[in-house]
Amino acid sequence: MTPGEPLIRWDWLASHVGEIGQRVGEHLELTVIAVAVGFVVAFVLSLVALRIPRLYGPITWTTGILYTIPSLALFALLIPYTGLSLLSAEIGLVSYTLLILIRNIVAGVRGVPAEVRDAARGMGYTDRQILWRVELPLALAVIFAGIRVATITTIGLVTVTALIGQGGMGYFILLGIQLFFSTALIVGALGSVILAVLADGSLVLVQRALTPWTHAR
Amino acid sequence: MAARRGATVELREVTKRYGDTVAVDHLSLTAPAGRITVLIGPSGCGKTTSLRMVNRLIEPTSGEILIDGQNVLKEDPTQLRRRIGYVIQQVGLFPHRTIGQNVATVPELLGWTATRVRARVDELLSLIGFDPSRMRDRYPAQLSGGERVRERLQNEFLQLQRAQGITVIFVTHDIDEAIKLGDRVAIMRAGKLVQFAPPGELLAKPADEFVARFVGSDRGLKRLALLTVGGADLDPPVDPSRLDGAPVLAPSMTLRDALAEMLASETQVGMVRDGDRYLGVLTLSHIGRLLRTEKPK
Numbered sequence: 041m042t043p044g045e046p047l048i049r050w051d052w053l054a055s056h057v058g059e060i061g062q063r064v065g066e067h068l069e070l071t072v073i074a075v076a077v078g079f080v081v082a083f084v085l086s087l088v089a090l091r092i093p094r095l096y097g098p099i100t101w102t103t104g105i106l107y108t109i110p111s112l113a114l115f116a117l118l119i120p121y122t123g124l125s126l127l128s129a130e131i132g133l134v135s136y137t138l139l140i141l142i143r144n145i146v147a148g149v150r151g152v153p154a155e156v157r158d159a160a161r162g163m164g165y166t167d168r169q170i171l172w173r174v175e176l177p178l179a180l181a182v183i184f185a186g187i188r189v190a191t192i193t194t195i196g197l198v199t200v201t202a203l204i205g206q207g208g209m210g211y212f213i214l215l216g217i218q219l220f221f222s223t224a225l226i227v228g229a230l231g232s233v234i235l236a237v238l239a240d241g242s243l244v245l246v247q248r249a250l251t252p253w254t255h256a257r
Numbered sequence: 258m259a260a261r262r263g264a265t266v267e268l269r270e271v272t273k274r275y276g277d278t279v280a281v282d283h284l285s286l287t288a289p290a291g292r293i294t295v296l297i298g299p300s301g302c303g304k305t306t307s308l309r310m311v312n313r314l315i316e317p318t319s320g321e322i323l324i325d326g327q328n329v330l331k332e333d334p335t336q337l338r339r340r341i342g343y344v345i346q347q348v349g350l351f352p353h354r355t356i357g358q359n360v361a362t363v364p365e366l367l368g369w370t371a372t373r374v375r376a377r378v379d380e381l382l383s384l385i386g387f388d389p390s391r392m393r394d395r396y397p398a399q400l401s402g403g404e405r406v407r408e409r410l411q412n413e414f415l416q417l418q419r420a421q422g423i424t425v426i427f428v429t430h431d432i433d434e435a436i437k438l439g440d441r442v443a444i445m446r447a448g449k450l451v452q453f454a455p456p457g458e459l460l461a462k463p464a465d466e467f468v469a470r471f472v473g474s475d476r477g478l479k480r481l482a483l484l485t486v487g488g489a490d491l492d493p494p495v496d497p498s499r500l501d502g503a504p505v506l507a508p509s510m511t512l513r514d515a516l517a518e519m520l521a522s523e524t525q526v527g528m529v530r531d532g533d534r535y536l537g538v539l540t541l542s543h544i545g546r547l548l549r550t551e552k553p554k
Contacts, residue, residue, distance in 0.1 A: 155345050156352075162314055162343030164335050164366050177353045253353045253396040 049223045060212075060227060067208035067235060070198045073130055075191050078137030085138070086145035087171075096146060103138040111136070111200045119204065129201040136197055137190040144186025148179025181254060184247040188240055195236040199228065209235070263422050264325045265290045266311060271320030273306050273448075280306045282448035283320070288441070290325075291422035293415075295439035297429055298471070303448040304428045311426065312341045339366050342423075350397040356382070357393035385413040432472055436460070436479055444468050457483045477548050481513035488512075489547050491529055491537030500538070503528050508536065512544055 053060075085103075089096040111132060118128040152175045160174045176183075202210025209231040216225025248255060266288040273281040281303040288294035296304035309315040311322055313334040322329045329337055342363075350359045357378050364374045379389040386409070415438065418425055429435055435442045436456040443453045444467075452464040460480040463469035473479065487508030504518035506527040519527045519541065529536040 158314065159343065159345045159351075162309075162312060162338055162345070163363055164337075164339030166335055169366070174351065174353075251353070253355075253398065256396045256399055 045222070047222050048226060052223050053227070056227075060231070063207055063209055063211050064231065064235065066206065066211075067195070067198050067232070070126075070129060070133065070201060070206060070208055071191065071194050071235075071239070074133035074194045074198075075137055075187065077130065078134045078190060078194075079141055079187065081134065082138050082141035082145060086142050086149070089142065089146055090149055099142060100139065103135070103142060106135040107139040109135075111197055112203070115200065115204050124205045126206060128204055129198075129206045133194055133197055133201070137194060140190045140193065141183075141186050144182050144189075145179065148182030148186075149175045151182060152178045177251075180247070180251050184243065184250075188243050191239050191243060192236045195232060195239060199232050263290045264424050265323075266294075266424055266426060267321075267323040267326075268307065268311075269321040269323065271307070271310060271317050271322060273303070273310065273315060274318045279448050281310070281317075284445075284448070284450055286443055286450055286453050288424055288426050290424050292440040293418065293425040293427070293438055295427055295429060295435040295442045296445060297432060297435045297442060298445035298451075300430065301447075302445040304443075304445050307445070308426060308428050312338045312343055314338075339363055352397055355394050355396055356387075356400070357389075359397070384417060385410060433479070436472075436483065444471060478513060480548065481516060481544070482511050484512045484547065486510045486512060486515050486527075486529055486539060489539055489543050491539055491543065492526075494535050494537050497528065497535075500524055500526065500528055503538075505530050506539060507531065512547070515539060516541075516544060 085099050089099050114132045114135070115128060118131055122128040122131065149171075156174060156178065157170060160170045165174065198206075198208045199210035199213055202208055202214045209228045212224040212228030212231070214228075216222060216228060268284050268286050271281060271284045272279065284303070284307055286294075296307060298304050306315055310317050311324075311329065313329060313332075317330070324341075350356070351362070354362070360378045360381050361374045364377055369377070378393065382389040382392055417423070427438075436459070439456055441453065442456050442459050444451045444459070444464075446467055452459060452468050454462075457480060459468065460472055460476040460483070463472060463476070469476070485508060486506045489512065501524070502522050503524040504515075504522050504527045506515045506518065506529050508529060508531050515527055519525055519539070525541060527539045529539050
């Protein structure tokens, strides 16, 4: 940091409002794609694991390994194949959401009381109807808990994708490090945190709207 | 579990094995059309397994199950279940569906149109004494006084059952409930049917020591709840002034209630009156004699 320079230069902030807005947009886009694609993949794998319980071990084991690979190393590994691209970023981000999402989807569905499932079967629901009309709705709270954790984690991770040129709030963090410029560093870090808090709050609202029976009085 | 109106449910030599364990052993019984049949016995006796075989939640190892003479094992299980009511005591309602949606479950599965489902839901809610416009869109958690509602629903359901002649089979471990609600009670032990009889007969003539112990050593008292004052012999009327403090009993009263009132009074007898008519005097020895001689109903 240059001596005499204030922690935050408000004039810089004011002159970069447009760019900050653009980076926030990139950040959200990267996050939404990652969580959406991650959810679809996790959902399919969860259905497989619920259908064939002995596959649950291998599925969580594999996604668990993915989860433990340091993000920096993973992006570096992908560059030779998919380059400095959105695809590289999303492959990494999606793989980090899988473990959390699969665990929560499977736990949510398995957590539906056996008597409820039995009542549904006894009334003539088919297996597919039990899944869609009874198990998944009742598992929503647990599934949403997973989506919230996955979203917050992804918003944090997206800052790293700036390294492969994908922008987002990480761009400012990188800029701050390269130029010893604290204002950009703080904008990047704080921006990412604020995004995470807002995203989490929005998801809580969506969850409440989708599960009216849990809070109706 | 309730089969559609008036159907006879017959189990013929039904056996269910799990490996070497025999859960149900050559069980044969007929649940009469339009009546309530109760399956009861200690845990692990096979009563729940037997019930669940009727709508094929469990497949029998051997034997036949017939509803109105048709073999349910030849039917599509899902279609079969949609025409047999099925209720689990602990659950009752899906928590994530409103009362209206819960009631609509089977009609929707049967593919009824929305208007028809709606009309049926309102009709059924009214039948059990709920105001449809008030209850339809509430969630189960919003029902106040869960226990009272459950009890009320049970009573209303039984009235509905009697009025519409629905065949009901249910499982319980509560002998008092079985005696109170059942037209016929099947006592099971270790997968076998030990006795299948109306409650009065079960109490009066237990088939063996096991049944006698199961219905309880107070089975005499339990039987009194099934008998009425009107069915007992009476002493001829005596001057009411000599029976000061004796309770007045109606012929429709159960003998158990009558006995309680008689024991609590100083005279230990009861005056039996049918409205204005003074029929006679009920004494403790009449009750005792009835218990010893009464042919079970």
